[in-house]
Amino acid sequence: MALLEVENLHTQIKLKKSTVQAVDGISFTVEAGETIGIVGESGSGKTMTAMSIMRLLPNGGSSPEGSIFLDGRDLLQLDDEQMAKVRGNDVGMIFQDPMTSLNPTMTIGKQIAESVRIHRGAGKQEGLDRAVEVLSLVGMPSPQQRARDYPHQLSGGMRQRAMIAMALANEPKLLIADEPTTALDVTVQKQILELIDGLRERLGMAVILVTHDLGVIAGRADRVNVMYAGRIVENTTTEMLYANPRHPYTEALFDSLPERGADSGTRLYSIPGMPPDLTKPPAACRFAARCRYAQDDCRAQDPPYRVDEVGHEFACFHPVGAALRSGEEVEVTLSEVTSTEELPTPELGEVLLEVTDLVKDYPITKGFLRRQIGSVSAVAGVSFSIRKGETVGLVGESGCGKTTVAKLIVGLEDTTAGAMSLEGADLAALKSGERRKKSRDVQLMFQDSYAAMDPRMRVRTVVREPLDIQKVGDKESREARIKELFEQVGLPASALERYPHEFSGGQRQRVGFARALAPAPKLIVADEPVSALDVSIQSQVLNLMKDLQAEHGLSYLFISHDLSVVRYVSDRIGVMYLGKLVEIGPAEAVYSKPIHHYTRGLLDTIPVADPEVEKAKASSGIVGELPSAINPPSGCRFRTRCPAAQDICAQTEPPLVPYGTDGHLAACHFPIWE
Amino acid sequence: MTTYLIRRFFQSIVTLFIVSIATFGMMHLMPNGVVRGMLGQRATPQTIAELTHRLGLDQPLYVQYWRWLDRLVVHFDLGTSYQKSQTVNALLKEDMGQSMYIVGLALFFTIVISVPVGVLQATRRNSVTDYTITTFSFIGYAIPVFFLGVVLRDLFQVQFHLIPIAKQIDSFHAAFSQPDQMILPVATLVISGVAGYSRYMRSSMLDEITQDYVRTAIAKGATKRRVLYRHVLRNAMIPMITLVGLSLPTLVGGALLVEQIFNIQGIGVLTINAALSSDFVIVLGTTMLTAIVTILGSLVADISYAALDPRVRLT
Numbered sequence: 007m008a009l010l011e012v013e014n015l016h017t018q019i020k021l022k023k024s025t026v027q028a029v030d031g032i033s034f035t036v037e038a039g040e041t042i043g044i045v046g047e048s049g050s051g052k053t054m055t056a057m058s059i060m061r062l063l064p065n066g067g068s069s070p071e072g073s074i075f076l077d078g079r080d081l082l083q084l085d086d087e088q089m090a091k092v093r094g095n096d097v098g099m100i101f102q103d104p105m106t107s108l109n110p111t112m113t114i115g116k117q118i119a120e121s122v123r124i125h126r127g128a129g130k131q132e133g134l135d136r137a138v139e140v141l142s143l144v145g146m147p148s149p150q151q152r153a154r155d156y157p158h159q160l161s162g163g164m165r166q167r168a169m170i171a172m173a174l175a176n177e178p179k180l181l182i183a184d185e186p187t188t189a190l191d192v193t194v195q196k197q198i199l200e201l202i203d204g205l206r207e208r209l210g211m212a213v214i215l216v217t218h219d220l221g222v223i224a225g226r227a228d229r230v231n232v233m234y235a236g237r238i239v240e241n242t243t244t245e246m247l248y249a250n251p252r253h254p255y256t257e258a259l260f261d262s263l264p265e266r267g268a269d270s271g272t273r274l275y276s277i278p279g280m281p282p283d284l285t286k287p288p289a290a291c292r293f294a295a296r297c298r299y300a301q302d303d304c305r306a307q308d309p310p311y312r313v314d315e316v317g318h319e320f321a322c323f324h325p326v327g328a329a330l331r332s333g334e335e336v337e338v339t340l341s342e343v344t345s346t347e348e349l350p351t352p353e354l355g356e357v358l359l360e361v362t363d364l365v366k367d368y369p370i371t372k373g374f375l376r377r378q379i380g381s382v383s384a385v386a387g388v389s390f391s392i393r394k395g396e397t398v399g400l401v402g403e404s405g406c407g408k409t410t411v412a413k414l415i416v417g418l419e420d421t422t423a424g425a426m427s428l429e430g431a432d433l434a435a436l437k438s439g440e441r442r443k444k445s446r447d448v449q450l451m452f453q454d455s456y457a458a459m460d461p462r463m464r465v466r467t468v469v470r471e472p473l474d475i476q477k478v479g480d481k482e483s484r485e486a487r488i489k490e491l492f493e494q495v496g497l498p499a500s501a502l503e504r505y506p507h508e509f510s511g512g513q514r515q516r517v518g519f520a521r522a523l524a525p526a527p528k529l530i531v532a533d534e535p536v537s538a539l540d541v542s543i544q545s546q547v548l549n550l551m552k553d554l555q556a557e558h559g560l561s562y563l564f565i566s567h568d569l570s571v572v573r574y575v576s577d578r579i580g581v582m583y584l585g586k587l588v589e590i591g592p593a594e595a596v597y598s599k600p601i602h603h604y605t606r607g608l609l610d611t612i613p614v615a616d617p618e619v620e621k622a623k624a625s626s627g628i629v630g631e632l633p634s635a636i637n638p639p640s641g642c643r644f645r646t647r648c649p650a651a652q653d654i655c656a657q658t659e660p661p662l663v664p665y666g667t668d669g670h671l672a673a674c675h676f677p678i679w680e
Numbered sequence: 681m682t683t684y685l686i687r688r689f690f691q692s693i694v695t696l697f698i699v700s701i702a703t704f705g706m707m708h709l710m711p712n713g714v715v716r717g718m719l720g721q722r723a724t725p726q727t728i729a730e731l732t733h734r735l736g737l738d739q740p741l742y743v744q745y746w747r748w749l750d751r752l753v754v755h756f757d758l759g760t761s762y763q764k765s766q767t768v769n770a771l772l773k774e775d776m777g778q779s780m781y782i783v784g785l786a787l788f789f790t791i792v793i794s795v796p797v798g799v800l801q802a803t804r805r806n807s808v809t810d811y812t813i814t815t816f817s818f819i820g821y822a823i824p825v826f827f828l829g830v831v832l833r834d835l836f837q838v839q840f841h842l843i844p845i846a847k848q849i850d851s852f853h854a855a856f857s858q859p860d861q862m863i864l865p866v867a868t869l870v871i872s873g874v875a876g877y878s879r880y881m882r883s884s885m886l887d888e889i890t891q892d893y894v895r896t897a898i899a900k901g902a903t904k905r906r907v908l909y910r911h912v913l914r915n916a917m918i919p920m921i922t923l924v925g926l927s928l929p930t931l932v933g934g935a936l937l938v939e940q941i942f943n944i945q946g947i948g949v950l951t952i953n954a955a956l957s958s959d960f961v962i963v964l965g966t967t968m969l970t971a972i973v974t975i976l977g978s979l980v981a982d983i984s985y986a987a988l989d990p991r992v993r994l995t
Binding site (some may be wrong): 062172204 | 891892899906910914915991
């Protein structure tokens with residue numbers, strides 16, 4: 007008997023006028039000690055599945071139907087009191103955002119102790135002792151002290167460790183991790199995933215890992231359930247899924263990944279259309295409307311769940327990949343069906359933006375007279391240039407200063423020192439009026455377009471505003487320009503009259519793009535433009551950005567924490583660490599032959615959607631957490647986390663020097679360079 | 681913290697200084713009716729001039745202000761009423777007790793009632809209970825205090841004689857020794873207070889109930905009760921306590937309308953009568969007192985906010 011058996015689970019969420027079939031008849035099992043991945047895009051029902059097991063549905067969620075057997079006991083038949091005894095004791099759960107998921111006014115020690123006190127009837131001191139014990143189990147440094155801290159006093163990674171400690175305090179048999187690392191930095195993500203993996207082995211528990219990230223699943227899960235529109239469309243072992251996906255949706259997901267496009271230089275596949283409305287799900291295959299292989303039977307009937315001879319389950323009439331017989335080896339290579347359409351490569355022109363020794367310090371003040379007692383060194387002497395039609399990517403952990411660089415270039419912050427010139431004109435020396443005029447040449451594209459738009463403005467006004475401010479043309483020409491922009495970003499003109507909340511995430515990012523394009527800029531600074539989007543939508547926006555670059559000779563400064571996205575879009579990549587540019591060079595060179603140890607570590611840290619690659623990774627990536635920028639380490643700022651650090655690294659700051667002839671620069675005393 | 685308090689202290693001094701100048705200036709812009717009011721109908725221009733000179737009202741405004749300020753800072757003396765031949769300090773002392781008592785009682789009961797009502801509404805959101813209480817809240821909010829007071833007085837004292845009509849309450853002792861006389865004025869203030877505060881508590885609770893950490897607590901296995909009292913309530917009370925700090929000034933500002941209706945000689949009545957008879961030394965005095973308590977109230981609000989919420993640091 008399996009540890010967890012979910013059979014024909016249905017979960018509905020009641021809205022004001024309709025009911026969403028969030029989970030629509032799914033079945034799966036979890037064996038003791040194994041890791042099951044549930045992967046899918048937003049709205050696929052993966053989180054609702056996890057919540058159904060915990061019976062933690064949001065407002066309007068009716069009690070799930072079907073059965074969920076944990077150790078032979080049907081959780082759906084338990085009353086509230088019995089269920090409360092299961093939660094936190096037999097099943098532990100960790101959530102996406104450790105900041106909001108912890109009570110801000112209670113010390114973490116008390117919060118962990120609460121779990122022990124509820125289930126083990128422990129006293130106050132006994133609970134706290136156990137809390138410290140579990141905190142050291144999850145690798146929290148100086149657990150005794152940290153137990154007395156409030157959540158806001160900890161870093162993101164430590165908060166997630168505290169969250170895990172809380173879920174594991176009573177040694178549950180099953181741990182449900184719902185997007186446990188989505189809110190964390192890549193370097194911390196790897197540490198947390200490894201922690202969960204290690205604890206699973208040590209405590210012999212099973213794990214359900216819910217994520218949208220195919221890379222996270224690849225190295226961690228034994229089996230994977232792919233969800234789409236409230237159903238499981240494919241279920242098999244991780245190796246089999248990645249090597250030979252049978253459902254067209256799974257295949258399309260893989261094809262949308264930027265790392266697939268970067269190798270071949272081809273346009274990314276993007277899944278057309280939108281997922282079906284789950285208030286009235288179609289009676290046919292739910293993916294049919296977006297499927298490139300759909301036939302008449304797909305649109306007429308619901309495909310039954312099939313199992314091929316090697317135990318690979320999928321729900322499709324016309325499966326892709328190879329039908330294997332038992333004992334046969336997987337031979338099919340990945341993504342044969344990737345579109346072969348070459349992406350246009352824009353001509354590189356002369357230098358557009360030249361940044362020299364850019365510095366930004368934020369003062370720290372203290373006392374009655376607000377004396378300055380120190381400063382946060384956000385950007386410490388960064389130099390690079392962007393040519394016309396070129397895309398320069400900036401990567402690094404959060405807090406490395408990449409967003410500050412963006413703000414300085416756009417003019418949202420004043421520089422402390424250094425020079426920036428746009429087409430030869432020194433931006434810092436311009437008077438504010440001229441600077442404003444110049445600013446039409448540099449536009450910003452935001453990560454969260456929804457937050458960046460006035461919710462009470464129609465998008466017509468949102469997009470027209472830069473034109474009004476810059477006094478471009480007359481009223482008619484502005485209107486014409488807006489229509490043209492909407493056509494360029496692939497939105498219907500009828501959408502102009504809508505409000506930001508009426509768009510989906512991907513559409514909103516198109517509106518944000520249209521607004522950035524409105525004053526016909528020469529450079530667009532895009533700060534994490536696709537980080538909030540699903541893979542299939544992300545590829546649409548990336549393709550669009552590339553197309554319009556070729557058409558208008560635009561330059562991009564593309565900022566992201568996601569190295570595979572940056573590699574796909576960029577001509578050159580700059581790697582930042584704690585305010586310094588530690589390496590910069592052609593995208594391929596930086597990616598395949600990194601010189602700086604930080605770049606190497608970042609590459610090892612980023613999860614790749616390929617189980618073979620994930621398992622083969624020898625290095626454990628980057629250890630520890632980003633030091634404070636208030637008193638950055640002397641010499642090379644990376645030395646505190648660097649595997650190759652020597653005495654000289656603490657004494658002398660390594661200069662950025664060229665390696666080879668292709669403009670590949672790095673700042674390291676002991677470069678990885680043969 | 682010390683730095684914070686020092687900074688706040690200096691800011692407060694500046695604020696009080698500005699308040700006093702503004703009030704002083706405004707009072708003296710009014711037509712000079714004090715002297716005529718004191719002397720009555722038979723005043724001759726000569727007696728008026730004489731008294732004006734004696735009170736120092738013929739001096740330039742800055743001299744008058746300086747004298748007032750000097751007395752206040754050196755002797756803590758707010759001056760002497762023109763009409764009542766009593767010092768303002770004595771008048772405030774006489775009337776403050778009963779005002780603070782009534783408003784304090786009202787504030788206490790308002791909180792004691794609104795918090796559970798708000799919690800009840802939030803936990804049964806959109807139920808019949810919630811809607812019923814909301815309806816009454818809106819009615820209570822919509823009825824003007826003076827109307828409510830008059831209705832209660834007529835109903836309980838005049839119509840049904842449930843509460844005897846006593847003579848004017850003009851001291852703290854009179855207020856404290858006659859609890860039955862306190863019922864109606866306090867009830868009037870509580871009814872309109874609960875209407876507002878309970879709404880505030882309700883929305884504060886709802887804000888917290890939907891937070892992610894509540895889900896975490898349930899996932900730990902905590903019961904509904906435990907989640908509510910150990911996690912939600914404390915966090916929902918934080919904005920509430922700030923609100924209470926900010927309403928402290930009404931303690932000394934008095935509740936003018938209630939004092940008028942129920943025949944209580946308190947700060948409110950003192951101020952309005954002084955204003956009507958141009959006895960602006962008294963008005964100046966009560967204004968300064970209110971200003972000081974307002975500043976203290978917001979300081980208390982800020983400090984309690986920082987004490988309750990570890991994320992807030994006073995700098």
